[in-house]
Amino acid sequence: MEVLMSVVIGIIFSVSIYLFLSKSIIRVILGSLLISHGVHLLLITMSGLQRGGPPLLGLEAEAYTDPLPQALVLTAIVISFGVTAFLLVMAYRTFKEHKTDNLEELRGSADE
Amino acid sequence: MTVLHWAIISPFLLAILVPFLYKYGRKIHTGWFVLLLPLALFIYFLTFLPRSSAGEVVLRTVPWVPSLGINFDLYIDGLSLLFALLITGIGTLVILYSVYYLSKTKEKLNNFYVYLLLFMGAMLGVVLSDNIIVLYVFWEITSVSSALLISYWYQREKSIYGAQKSMYITVFGGLSMLGGFSLLYTMTGTFSIREIIANIDLVTTSSLFLPAMILILFGAFTKSAQFPFHIWLPDAMEAPTPVSAYLHSATMVKAGIYLVARFTPVFGGSPEWFWIVSLTGIVTLIWGSVSAVRQKDLKSILAFSTVSQLGMIMSLLGVGSVAYYFYDGDNALYTTAILAAVFHLINHATFKGSLFMTAGIIDHETGTRDIRQLGGLMTIMPITATVSFIGLASMAGLPPFNGFLSKELFFTAMVNVTEYGIFSVETWGFILPVLAWVASIFTFLYCTILFVKTFTGRFQPEKLSVKHVHEAPFGMLVSPAILGLLVVIFGLFPNVLAYTFIEPAMQAILPGIMEPGQQFKVHIYHWHGFNLELWMTIGVIVLGAILFITMKKWSQSRFYRKERDIFNYVYDSGYDGLIKGSQLITRVQMTGRLRDYFVYMCAFIVFLIIYTMIRYDAFSINTANVSPIEPFMWFVVIAFVVSIISVPFINNRMTAVVMTGVAGYLVALMFTIFRAPDLALTQLLVETVSVILFMLVFYHLPELRKEKKKPAFKLVNLIISVAFGVMITLVSLSAFAFGSETNFTSISQYFIENSKVLAGGYNIVNVILVDFRGLDTMLEILVLAIAAIGVVSLIKLRFKGSEDV
Numbered sequence: 054m055e056v057l058m059s060v061v062i063g064i065i066f067s068v069s070i071y072l073f074l075s076k077s078i079i080r081v082i083l084g085s086l087l088i089s090h091g092v093h094l095l096l097i098t099m100s101g102l103q104r105g106g107p108p109l110l111g112l113e114a115e116a117y118t119d120p121l122p123q124a125l126v127l128t129a130i131v132i133s134f135g136v137t138a139f140l141l142v143m144a145y146r147t148f149k150e151h152k153t154d155n156l157e158e159l160r161g162s163a164d165e
Numbered sequence: 166m167t168v169l170h171w172a173i174i175s176p177f178l179l180a181i182l183v184p185f186l187y188k189y190g191r192k193i194h195t196g197w198f199v200l201l202l203p204l205a206l207f208i209y210f211l212t213f214l215p216r217s218s219a220g221e222v223v224l225r226t227v228p229w230v231p232s233l234g235i236n237f238d239l240y241i242d243g244l245s246l247l248f249a250l251l252i253t254g255i256g257t258l259v260i261l262y263s264v265y266y267l268s269k270t271k272e273k274l275n276n277f278y279v280y281l282l283l284f285m286g287a288m289l290g291v292v293l294s295d296n297i298i299v300l301y302v303f304w305e306i307t308s309v310s311s312a313l314l315i316s317y318w319y320q321r322e323k324s325i326y327g328a329q330k331s332m333y334i335t336v337f338g339g340l341s342m343l344g345g346f347s348l349l350y351t352m353t354g355t356f357s358i359r360e361i362i363a364n365i366d367l368v369t370t371s372s373l374f375l376p377a378m379i380l381i382l383f384g385a386f387t388k389s390a391q392f393p394f395h396i397w398l399p400d401a402m403e404a405p406t407p408v409s410a411y412l413h414s415a416t417m418v419k420a421g422i423y424l425v426a427r428f429t430p431v432f433g434g435s436p437e438w439f440w441i442v443s444l445t446g447i448v449t450l451i452w453g454s455v456s457a458v459r460q461k462d463l464k465s466i467l468a469f470s471t472v473s474q475l476g477m478i479m480s481l482l483g484v485g486s487v488a489y490y491f492y493d494g495d496n497a498l499y500t501t502a503i504l505a506a507v508f509h510l511i512n513h514a515t516f517k518g519s520l521f522m523t524a525g526i527i528d529h530e531t532g533t534r535d536i537r538q539l540g541g542l543m544t545i546m547p548i549t550a551t552v553s554f555i556g557l558a559s560m561a562g563l564p565p566f567n568g569f570l571s572k573e574l575f576f577t578a579m580v581n582v583t584e585y586g587i588f589s590v591e592t593w594g595f596i597l598p599v600l601a602w603v604a605s606i607f608t609f610l611y612c613t614i615l616f617v618k619t620f621t622g623r624f625q626p627e628k629l630s631v632k633h634v635h636e637a638p639f640g641m642l643v644s645p646a647i648l649g650l651l652v653v654i655f656g657l658f659p660n661v662l663a664y665t666f667i668e669p670a671m672q673a674i675l676p677g678i679m680e681p682g683q684q685f686k687v688h689i690y691h692w693h694g695f696n697l698e699l700w701m702t703i704g705v706i707v708l709g710a711i712l713f714i715t716m717k718k719w720s721q722s723r724f725y726r727k728e729r730d731i732f733n734y735v736y737d738s739g740y741d742g743l744i745k746g747s748q749l750i751t752r753v754q755m756t757g758r759l760r761d762y763f764v765y766m767c768a769f770i771v772f773l774i775i776y777t778m779i780r781y782d783a784f785s786i787n788t789a790n791v792s793p794i795e796p797f798m799w800f801v802v803i804a805f806v807v808s809i810i811s812v813p814f815i816n817n818r819m820t821a822v823v824m825t826g827v828a829g830y831l832v833a834l835m836f837t838i839f840r841a842p843d844l845a846l847t848q849l850l851v852e853t854v855s856v857i858l859f860m861l862v863f864y865h866l867p868e869l870r871k872e873k874k875k876p877a878f879k880l881v882n883l884i885i886s887v888a889f890g891v892m893i894t895l896v897s898l899s900a901f902a903f904g905s906e907t908n909f910t911s912i913s914q915y916f917i918e919n920s921k922v923l924a925g926g927y928n929i930v931n932v933i934l935v936d937f938r939g940l941d942t943m944l945e946i947l948v949l950a951i952a953a954i955g956v957v958s959l960i961k962l963r964f965k966g967s968e969d970v
Contacts, residue, residue: 054792059897061802067890068809070767074760074882075813079821079866081759083812086825086855090832093848095897097839099904100911102792107840108929110921118840119913120929126844127934128945134851135952138858142956145862154866160757 058098065091078144078154085140089133093126167225169239172206173293176286180279187275195274196264203260203285207253210246217246217669224295224359234356240295243669247507248292248416248423250666251514255415256285258644262522263407265641266529277317277405284310288416292423296356297346301339304384307420308335311412315404327400330736334387334397342384342424348377349431362430362676369435378432381424382441389421391479392449395472396732402464406525409464414471414517422475422510425482426674433675434489443582446480447600449473454607456730458614463524463534466615467517470560473608474513477575477601481506484578484597488675500671501581505574507670511662512567512655516556519648523553526637526645527619532630536614541624546636550620552649559652561612561709562605562702567655569702575601576698602701609709614716764885771888774896784895787902798838805831818866826856843930 065087072084100122106114108123148154179202187195213223223241230236241249260281267274287310290303309332316328350356352371353364361368368374385391390398401413412418425442432438453473460466485502526549527542528534543550555566562572579598636642655662712719754765778784808828815821829852836845916929916937926932934942 054794054798055901056786056788056791056898057794057798057802059894059901061806062897063890063894064806065809065890066893067886068813070763070886070889071813071882073763074886076760079818080813083821083825087809087812087828090828091893093844094832094835095893097836097841097844098897099901101790101901101904102839104792105840107842108917109842110917110927110929117917117929119911120916120933121911121913123841123844123930124933124938124941126841127847127930128941130844130847130851131945132948134855135949137855139952139955139959141858141862142959145865146959148866156759 054102055098058094058102062091062095062098065094076156078147078156078159081156082137082140082144085133086137089129089137092133093129096122096126096129166227167239168209169223169225169241169293170227170237172209173239173286173289175202175206176282176289180282180286183278183282184275187278194264194269195278196260196267199278199282200257200260200264202282203253203256206289207250207257210249210253213241213246214250214665217241217243218665220669220672229299235298236296236357237299238295238357239293240359241293242673243666243671244423244426244673245292247511247666247670248419249289251419251511252285252288252292252416255411255514255518255648258518258647259407259411262410262525262641262644263405265638266407266525267405277314280310280313280317281408281411284314284412284417288420291420295358297349297358297361298356300358301343301346304342304388304420305336305339307417308332308339308388311335311401311417314408314412315401317405317408318403321403323400324403327397327403331397331401333740334394338384338387338394341380345377345380345382345384348373348380352377358427365431368431374432374435375437378435378438379441381428381432382445385421385424386445387421388424389418389475389479390449390472391421391445391476392452393732393735395449395453396730396736398472399460399465399468399730400733402462402468406464406521406528409468410518410521410525413468414521415514418471418475419478419510419514422478422482422506425479426506426670429482429486429674430489430676433486438486439483442483442486443480443597444483446476446478446483447597447604449476450480451600451604451607452476454604454611457611458607459727460611461536463527463536463539463615463619464521466536466611467520467524470608470611471513471517473604474509474517474560477604478506478509478513480597480601481509481575481578482674484582485674487582499581500675501574502578503671503674504667505571505578507667507674508567508574508659508662509571511666512559512571512652515648515651515655516559516566516568519552519645519652520556520560522641522645522648523549523556526641529641530635530637533628536618538625538628539619540622541620543620545624546620548636548642548646552642552645553620554616555649555652556645557612557616559656561609562705565656566652567659568652570656570659572605573698573702576605576701580697602705605701605705606708606712609705610712613709613713617713764881767885767889771885771892774892775888778895778899784899785902786898787905790905791901795838801831801834801838805835818863822856822859822863826852829855841930843928 069084069088069091072080072087075081075084100119105116105118106112108117108120144154147159151159153159179199183195183199186198190198216223223239225239227237260278263277263281267277284307287303287306291300291307294300294303312328312332315331316324318324346356349361349368352373353361353367355361355364368377387394398413398418402409404413429438450473453469453471453476457466457469457473460469481502485500485506488499488503490499524534526546527539530546531539531542533539559566559568562568576598579601582597583594756762805828808824808831812821812824812828815824829848833845833848833852836842836848916933920926920929920932924932924936926936
């Protein structure tokens with residue numbers, strides 16, 4: 054399972070990096086959205102998968118899944134959501150101000 | 166703090182006071198106040214003379230940074246006292262001269278005297294410091310104050326150019342000198358010059374011996390304008406003439422000489438030192454004297470002659486270092502060079518100072534320094550002409566002036582080289598006396614040109630801007646006259662210097678050569694029979710005279726017309742090339758495109774990590790510990806991969822958003838399968854909100870277009886992104902294998918056991934979030950708050966038309 058997930062995570066990273074290298078701002082933001090999925094899955098995968106029940110003490114399982122990576126990922130999800138929301142609004146404002154979403158055309162400023 | 170320390174600090178203190186003296190003492194020329202200090206210091210340093218000539222040394226210590234071994238240690242022996250007296254003595258005369266030279270009303274005297282005092286204090290610090298770090302500090306202050314003085318008339322472009330050039334070159338040398346000092350410290354563990362000399366074995370046996378020597382010599386050669394670093398000195402002539410006389414003839418340019426003399430006990434005796442110092446000196450000597458002949462400006466001629474004379478002293482120090490090879494027995498043969506170096510050092514300071522001052526007088530009274538416009542000044546300015554004649558005759562090496570004596574000693578030392586029988590002098594040693602002799606011919610030639618073109622011939626008032634040319638005022642003539650008088654005195658009675666200055670200085674340069682209690686016995690004779698040196702001098706005069714008589718012929722040649730030194734072109738094009746090259750590099754790498762920077766980053770990350778993995782053989786897969794794949798998992802994974810891979814190919818914004826949404830929900834599903842209910846819940850909510858957000862700005866967002874890119878461009882993107890993905894997979898597999906192989910247990914067992922016991926909660930993840938690791942959560946909330954404020958301000962705040970960021 055971990056090997057399969059590693060390959061999947063590699064694919065997510067490839068696609069995100071490919072999106073980062075494109076010219077459109079929207080694609081870059083989509084890339085950042087996807088790369089955060091890759092990171093979260095990587096965090097979960099690295100602690101080992103499916104080693105017992107959910108980390109809820111009431112379930113009285115023999116063993117529990119490692120709860121620490123889950124706490125870390127939870128924090129990471131919220132933070133990446135905040136950043137994505139901000140990026141999205143920034144892209145919206147950029148497009149409104151400059152009338153383009155092409156990164157090639159968004160270089161430098163007039164006084165440079 | 167002893168009196169000696171205050172003596173060195175006093176110029177700095179007075180420099181603080183100068184602006185007040187200038188502002189509130191307008192009626193009196195500021196120079197008069199300043200004059201008192203070097204005079205007092207000169208008298209103070211004279212009191213050390215009896216002790217120093219008795220062979221005693223004075224050491225005064227004040228701790229500065231004792232924990233690092235950096236102390237403000239001052240050390241007076243024959244060498245440093247000689248320099249201190251030169252600095253204060255000529256300093257007094259130069260300030261007296263500058264009082265008459267610089268106008269009280271037109272010039273910014275406060276600046277001038279502040280810089281000059283800074284320089285004087287720093288120079289005293291350089292020659293008296295025993296601690297090499299303190300020496301370095303003072304050394305750099307001399308570089309800075311010298312640059313300030315060169316650019317004193319900062320409205321002129323040439324002054325700025327000269328100051329910049331001298332700054333770059335001397336600071337380059339200063340920094341490499343600091344490197345050499347650091348190496349000396351690593352070898353000996355001390356910054357004190359005396360202790361380094363005492364532990365000389367540690368230095369000579371070290372493998373760092375040669376690097377340290379070369380680095381320190383860089384410092385000395387740049388400061389003393391040795392070939393090919395001499396190019397800053399002629400351009401430093403844009404400074405006011407008192408500055409040229411003081412810094413660029415008598416004191417600062419001798420700091421390198423001082424350094425070489427000071428470190429002769431450390432490095433002398435090695436063939437590298439002998440050859441580098443002597444050859445550099447002799448090449449500088451001949452290059453400077455030949456270049457001086459081509460100059461048409463009085464100060465430029467004097468600048469190149471300074472270069473050449475410094476080369477002469479330097480070559481003598483190099484040749485004299487051989488004395489270390491012959492510790493005992495008859496030292497006279499081998500120590501002659503050091504004797505000549507010290508003697509010529511004094512002589513050069515006297516006659517070159519006076520020559521610069523007379524050149525300044527001529528400039529002041531006629532308005533030009535161009536020898537093609539000058540002429541026939543002998544009858545108009547008789548005193549200046551006399552002083553110039555004395556100085557030039559001394560520089561050319563004519564009897565009975567002191568230059569003659571040191572030049573004879575110079576020839577003796579150079580001829581002696583061929584008899585040493587070490588350092589393979591038997592094959593190459595002959596070039597030293599030959600080059601020395603040829604250089605002396607050119608020295609004679611430019612001295613003759615200087616005198617004849619300026620003072621004899623026809624007076625051409627029509628070429629001059631000044632109407633009534635007359636002799637300089639008395640005050641201006643005092644300083645050059647005193648120096649000229651010293652030239653005559655030292656020439657007629659050279660032995661007054663022998664016991665007081667030269668012997669203690671030799672003792673300082675060559676410690677340990679004489680038996681304890683013994684001293685060098687120096688006696689300088691005017692007449693030593695018809696020996697080789699005398700014939701060499703006669704040859705110099707005859708050939709120099711012939712060259713001068715035939716000047717009309719060769720002055721038409723290209724050689725004579727080309728004034729600027731060839732190395733200036735090297736320097737200028739190097740400087741331009743450096744700027745252009747760095748601009749080019751910046752333009753190439755700083756494209757301003759997000760993509761390019763991202764390519765750099767990804768390529769470097771991939772390269773570094775893959776290289777590290779291959780280099781340390783860190784790649785491994787361990788399938789022993791992996792969990793089984795449930796069949797339905799394949800469907801989830803395939804659906805997920807399809808949704809992910811389709812995103813870059815979608816050109817419809819709606820579809821793209823939906824596809825990312827699908828991917829997000831599949832992630833939530835995976836979290837459920839991996840037994841993470843809280844994560845699944847959060848992921849579901851966050852994904853929903855993200856998609857809603859996308860939808861909200863959706864209307865305002867542009868339609869996605871098909872990317873039009875060149876195939877090569879696309880290929881690079883593809884290679885980089887695939888390489889990055891492969892790298893992540895490899896890292897992830899290796900890390901997992903490593904985690905399975907080592908026996909570190911997770912700390913989570915603690916959380917599982919204590920979640921209920923300590924925190925009273927059943928949901929372990931939530932307990933970790935708010936209890937065990939609550940700080941993370943608090944700051945995460947802060948991140949959300951900041952993002953929210955950011956979003957609001959992005960939407961709300963707008964600049965109106967005229968406003969700008």
